[in-house]
Amino acid sequence: MTATWEKRIATFWSEVGEHDAEDATARLSALVAERPAGDPDALFETASLHDYLGEESAAIPVYRAALAAGLSGHARSQALIQLGSSLRNVGDASGAIGVLKEISDDDPLAAAAQAFLTLALHDDDKPTEGLRRALTLLAPHLPAYSRSVSAYAEELGALERIRVIAVGLLVDGDRVLVEEYPANGRHAGFLRLPGGGVQFGETALAAVHREFGEELGVTLDSAHLLGVTENIFDSHGKRGHEIVHVFGVHCRELSQRRSGERVPVRDNDTFVAWHPTASLAAGSPPLYPAGVLDLLARTSP
Secondary structure (H helix, E strand, C coil): CCCCHHHHHHHHHHHHHHCCHHHHHHHHHHHHCCCCCCCHHHHHHHHHHHHHCCCHHHHHHHHHHHHHCCCCHHHHHHHHHHHHHHHHHCCCHHHHHHHHCCCCCCCCCHHHHHHHHHHHHHHCCCHHHHHHHHHHHHHHHCCCCHHHHHHHHHHCCCCCCEEEEEEEECEECCEEEEEEECCCCCCCCEEECCEEECCCCCCHHHHHHHHHHHHHCCCCCEEEEEEEEEEEEEECCEEEEEEEEEEEEECHHHHCCCCCCCEECCCCCCEEEEEEHHHHHHCCCCEECCCHHHHHHHHCC
8 A cells, every 4th residue: 555645755754854955845745746736734834844855944934834724733833933933043032922822722742832932032132031931831840949930930030231222203194003911910002113122233223124024024115314312211021221212214004904903913913013103292192202202392383
């Protein structure tokens, strides 16, 4: 009896180390050719080989194609984890976070997903959240002190440091695009301009372009510096300190979004949406970072 396609795929992976890249690619291509065009399982195996060969940039669009084609079950979870890992390896930690958060806590690969998510959070300048998740993952497996470690992990606060960030002030007529942070047990609801941390060796201008791409999947048409503000605040009982580069930005893609439409932020459990300028000036909920309203007043006609 001819071995099933799945068994022959398993044999391919068990022997892949015995072949060079060209031979491995040829062998998998022959197997993939047996499946219909656009077959999600075939796409997943193709992406996996790219990953295995260190070709993350080539693997990423093929993983996305496999998921869009309806990849399901265990393979879907594997694809999400491997896509998240590849995105992190090419420098898109925010994209990796968004992908890895799609795996539910009851998934058999949830622990693996959390491990890769911890790495992505570290790379995305969120070391405290990454450490919290790592300790929470580890605690149940400790021979003793499990409850203590879990409690301490929950209490972890952000490191006291000065953070340099770049945010974009996108104004369209009488409305402004802001990120919405809902109220929870730690803080009241507030609004914030989209953006994020400036990475080492990166200019603030490059950072605001990158952040809009990573968090919202858009390309800014232009950005110009409006001013630099300093923001010292309380967050979760800890003091925060930010040096904020505020850029006036333009983005046709976002300006085409309707008022009332909410766009998810890829690396956070938040959304961006258009808010009327008048309501922002009223200050309820408050808009951060501090000093943004003054810059907004200067840019308004």
